Amino acid sequence: MSGRPTIAVVTFPGSLDDGDMRLALELVGAEPVAVWHADERLPGRIGAVVLPGGFSYGDYLRCGALAKLAPLMRAVRTFAAEGGPVLGVCNGFQILCEAGLLPGALLANRQLEYVCRDVTIAVEESNATALRELEPTTTLELPIKHGQGNWYADDETLAEISARGQITLRYTEDVNGSRGRVAGVCNEVGNVLGLMPHPEHAVDPLLGPIGGRPMLAGLVAAARDHLGIAA
């Protein structure tokens, strides 16, 4: 078997970044495969699943609230429960929070404005499998583009998940009112990771920063491990 792990990129009605995500994953050594939200199953031999950014189901009711009930999400939950690496970016992060696979919720940005610019994020010491090759305090430059990226958890939850190594990424400045400047969190085991910044838009120096490369390369490594294949 070749060293390219297959990674499923889910398309919901209203997904926007699924195409860029597939291109970026290919660039960092994966074999991306498009999967439709209405499918009941993931294709066989999948190394990781990515929920990309966009406005699934038009963001009706709440961002991610309807997507969490998509038929494919049952298979994604099972995959995650079995230790499969899952990455949610932007709307994908909102979906994972709504689905209860990640802690917290994403509120409207404090400044009442959509924010679209490059930001610097710092890697925290956390359980996130996909980031284990990145030293804590490493900083990465990535774009953000969201109106509802203001991550919120109550005091008790925040203390618990901080103690358990689930705070994964922080903005180096306040960009949207997010509690503790949190930009990304993972589940307790570390195989499910969600973040608001867009690694898939930051892989080619021609187009700007390339902070997304090491992050997606980490996901590819985690996907290889999950499948038990060598690089």
Next chain:
Amino acid sequence: MRATVTIRPKPGILDPPGEAVQGSLASLGFAVTRARVGRIVELELATDDPAEAHAQLGRMATQLLANPLIESYEIEVEGT
């Protein structure tokens, strides 16, 4: 039977849409010190049993209509 579920941002939760509405009302000259924006979902249920309706609506609210981390909800069933 008809029912209404009202969803509100929980007390203490930041509500940027509410703040935006408050600011716009102020620009119209209204002295509004606070505005909070929620949602109303109107439903018609197949059941005629008020107890069953309340039970179903509670499950709808916690499973989908409200996010209990950030929102509270109230259920009203017409005629009860």
